[in-house]
Amino acid sequence: MLTIALSKGYLLPEALKVFRKVGLRVPEAGEILRKLEFTDADRKCRFLIVRPADVPVYVEYGAADLGVAGKDVLMEGRHKITELLDLKFGYCRLVVAALKGAYRKDTLRAGLRVATKFLNSAAEYFQGKLDIDVELIKLYGSVELAPLDGLSDVIVDLVATGKTLQENGLEVVDEIYTSTARLIANRVKAKSRYREILTLAQRIKKTV
Ligand SMILES: Nc1ncnc2c1ncn2[C@@H]1O[C@H](COP(=O)(O)OP(=O)(O)OP(=O)(O)O)[C@@H](O)[C@H]1O
Numbered sequence: 001m002l003t004i005a006l007s008k009g010y011l012l013p014e015a016l017k018v019f020r021k022v023g024l025r026v027p028e029a030g031e032i033l034r035k036l037e038f039t040d041a042d043r044k045c046r047f048l049i050v051r052p053a054d055v056p057v058y059v060e061y062g063a064a065d066l067g068v069a070g071k072d073v074l075m076e077g078r079h080k081i082t083e084l085l086d087l088k089f090g091y092c093r094l095v096v097a098a099l100k101g102a103y104r105k106d107t108l109r110a111g112l113r114v115a116t117k118f119l120n121s122a123a124e125y126f127q128g129k130l131d132i133d134v135e136l137i138k139l140y141g142s143v144e145l146a147p148l149d150g151l152s153d154v155i156v157d158l159v160a161t162g163k164t165l166q167e168n169g170l171e172v173v174d175e176i177y178t179s180t181a182r183l184i185a186n187r188v189k190a191k192s193r194y195r196e197i198l199t200l201a202q203r204i205k206k207t208v
């Protein structure tokens with residue numbers, strides 16, 4: 001039986017749909033409630049429901065053979081996993097944003113305070129790409145609040161519809177990368193259970 005780690009929250013309903021499309025009888029996201037581990041009705045696969053950032057951790061350490069995680073999480077966490085497939089759902093963008101009219105890409109400067117959940121991606125963008133030193137402030141959510149409240153000058157956060165930025169008087173200054181959900185595998189298992197994993201990945205690919 002393959003063990004598959006899924007992100008709770010935003011990506012869960014679509015991730016379950018992917019496995020339903022390949023014939024696994026799995027519950028709807030709304031039916032799972034507090035159950036963090038279950039198998040499909042025919043006991044072919046075992047599923048673990050974990051925090052988004054923990055999916056690649058379970059997969060890297062082999063506690064799960066496969067996982068479904070956002071590319072943003074994979075870029076940020078830099079875990080040693082194999083990316084098998086772009087599942088083409090969960091589209092969003094990691095962007096730099098600020099209060100409307102406050103900054104443009106060419107006015108981003110050293111010393112800015114940057115609030116974000118994505119410390120590594122933000123550091124890579126500011127230090128790596130723009131070659132400027134900024135002060136990174138780690139937040140765990142409601143990041144859009146930081147510039148309103150004077151906690152930071154800009155933020156680095158995910159945008160999907162743009163509604164949260166708009167509702168809070170913010171705008172995109174620059175895009176860092178785009179993200180969709182990915183099917184990932186443990187590196188050792190991708191070799192030792194190659195046939196099983198390949199068969200499932202190929203079936204999933206046909207539905208994407
Ligand atoms: N509008 C969106 N907002 C946030 N995440 C999105 C959006 N669209 C797609 N995603 C994907 O969903 C994942 C985040 O899911 P969710 O927002 O449920 O968790 P989270 O709040 O980031 O995690 P945690 O609960 O651990 O803090 C992201 O990694 C991203 O790949």
Ligand SMILES: O=P(O)(O)OC[C@H]1O[C@H](OP(=O)(O)OP(=O)(O)O)[C@H](O)[C@@H]1O
Binds near residue numbers: 143159161
């Ligand atoms: O462009 P939109 O469609 O408005 O979506 C973007 C918002 O969704 C995510 O927040 P989430 O719901 O995960 O809350 P949190 O980051 O504050 O925990 C993300 O961090 C943005 O705040």
